[in-house]
Amino acid sequence: MKNIRNFCIIAHIDHGKSTLADRLLEFTNTITDREKQDQLLDNMDLERERGITIKSHAIQMDYEFEGEQYVLNLIDTPGHVDFSYEVSRSIASCEGALLIVDAAQSIQAQTISNLYLALDNDLEIIPVLNKIDLPSANPDEVTDDIVGLLGCDPEEVIHASGKTGFGVENILKAIIERVPAPKGNPDGPLQALIFDSVYNSYRGVETYFRVINGEIKKGQKIKFVATDKEYFADEVGTLKLTQVPKKSIKAGDVGYLITGIKTASEVKVGDTITDALNPTQEIIEGFEDVKPMVFAGIYPVDTDEYEELRASMEKLQLNDASLVFVPESSAALGFGFRCGFLGMLHLEIIQERLEREFDMTVITTVPNVSYHAYTNKYPDNMILVNNPTDLPEPSTLNRVEEPFIKASIITKSDFVGPVMSLCIEKRGEITNQTYLTTERVELSFDMPLSEIVFDFYDRLKTVSKGYASFDYHPIGFRASKLVRVDILLNGQPVDALSALLHDSTAYGIGKKMCEKLRKLIPRQQFDIPIQAAIGAKIIARETIKALRKDVTAKCYGGDISRKRKLLEKQKKGKKRMRLVGNVEIPQQAFMAVLKLNE
């Protein structure tokens, strides 16, 4: 155990985590030149394209240092707030963390939020000043920032470049010298922490774990504490570039486990693995069932594809336990599903996977967060509102609560004014303002989560000219004044366009929605009135003027094949349209409320 080091890399997005991880793998000969690929750890296609690490993984390096052989386990952490629970469990599996800071951009919101997670878990922090090769690098100033943040000596900050490989040897030396070796009792009852799982369609779910006490042996009968299920450890091993089966994984080490589990939801990140016959009395702290934060309806464009959509969603759920869905129906869209996601990025990923992997064309409705509603009749019975149609009628409604977050924004002092105005407009309440340096300020706000769902990131980027970073975590439910704004097309309410909004913003947003829909819905042969309403009260109105020209008119009625071609072409263009009553609504219209300022 004394020669094992478990560490993770924490950084703000794009500060060079993946690139530096690759350099470490190369330097320790964990990957050879032939196997070298850019950003090797991000092995999902989607991740590669988006340039972010969605799923955390682990990799083991062997390294000789001063005549001794060491095992270094690098546990990768996802880089997006949607997946912050996984980050926290990965961090809990380590004794040390490399804190990477871009030498040009300095400390950003995620640098700090990840650092706090690492400090909560008593990790040894090794600060790394990365990208020092950049002409815009500001090593002295950024080192000062890091020293100010950590209270460390300037000499402890390692200068490095993932691009040139500079500093990599010093980083490895620091990992061995500064990160403590794991503690734990190798002879005690098995106690291992699940920090991740990956679905493999051939082998079932692969569980990644860190052994705290005892050992996990091939063939052993084990138990997952939270789910209370027992399995046989069919295969255990360590994670190199490929999986290396072993007879056992001992206390202090990291490995993978295969048990033949076929559904991702049976393996819960944060759960404790123990021996079925001699179970540990101590459950590893910090287990949480991850809860979806954002809900939206997903409907097939073609109503005949409902069953196919169900089958695709079921398959997706097998490998993504955080996706939840229940059937729902909409008067406008027919049969579909109300789906719960960890956040907006997760929603986009699911939508994209449905299209790429399952060839489904779907319509996604306006996302909303989950509200707690109480009626006058049963003021103590909480009604969970995941769908605008679930909100009780205003006359029967006693009160509503909505989820709040603590938001942290780091920006330059020049932009404090505009950032504050934005946050206040988004119903934020400032709780703290700290100058990290003379130029950089950290602002803390308590804000409703729903305001983040609606165009917050884009607005923040605009008001700060790109110089703001943002992070948040949920802090519970608070009282709120919520109303449902309905949209009527041609006098008919379209339930799939309804949105749950705060009373103070409902009028403004209702008006903007009508304007936006007027631009998005194609003109047709007749006038289409668009109205926004709260209950029976109309709060805004626009009209889509009738189209005068017949598209086929220019074919002079003669050439029938040309006419058909033109109609075919139109039909293709319609793929993402939905006929509601006699009005055609394109997909973008259903998400219009998210992009009101474009």
Ligand SMILES: Nc1nc2c(ncn2[C@@H]2O[C@H](COP(=O)(O)OP(=O)(O)OP(=O)(O)O)[C@@H](O)[C@H]2O)c(=O)[nH]1
């Ligand atoms: N000049 C320079 N560029 C670097 C260096 N390290 C990384 N980059 C570039 O910075 C960008 C981000 O690097 P990544 O390694 O993907 O960053 P990351 O932190 O893993 O990003 P996420 O996984 O999205 O959080 C890429 O375009 C890299 O090529 C460096 O040391 N010097």
